[in-house]
Amino acid sequence: NFMLTQPHSVSESPGKTVTISCTASGGNIASNYVQWYQLRPGSVPTTVIFEDDQRPSGVPDRFSGSIDSSSNSASLVITGLRTEDEADYYCQSFHSSDLVFGGGTKLTVL
């Protein structure tokens, strides 16, 4: 079974940089694209990264994504943290005809 594992929570101070990992098991992370979604209470969910490292228009360049085949993982990096970045972040990929989501990471900016 292909699975994506994320840390349950991360926290960092405003202005700092945070990295959220998404580790694949049961398959190769590089076989299909990885997306990252931001879910904030009371807001429309936002796709912040698609196709591993592409940023949709309107998403600040403080958000970046990457894939590391050696560790079979994807990463979302947010620089210059702002309080409005506080949200749940989900990685997502595709395997055997199914969308697969990580369990989500709660980012606290304090």
Add this chain to the structure above:
Amino acid sequence: QVQLVQSGAEVKKPGASVKVSCKASGYSFTSYYIHWLRRAPGQGLECMGIINPTGGTTTYAPKFQGRVTLTRDKSTSTVYMELNSLRSDDTALYYCAREGQHAGTGTTYYGMDVWGQGTTVTVSS
């Protein structure tokens, strides 16, 4: 701009059905598949199914097969999700989301690009 606007919050009793709508605007409705997902309190995102607005063909997640029905109305660019035999553990935020496509080729990258705002469904006696 591209938008998916969902219907408002619902409160239902166990055993009842709920039908949530998702109205698309700002793009060609039949050019993009629509997913339905949900997030229960304290849980992660869960896929329910997908619909092709062109022909109305659907694929449902095994967990929801037999209990969920996705339909669409091309005249109003609206997709509907109906969930039957509601239980308390169906209490969740329900989302529609458009399947993303590679720029230029129009092929899917098997992810979502635009989301609806979410619809809260509460199941309680």
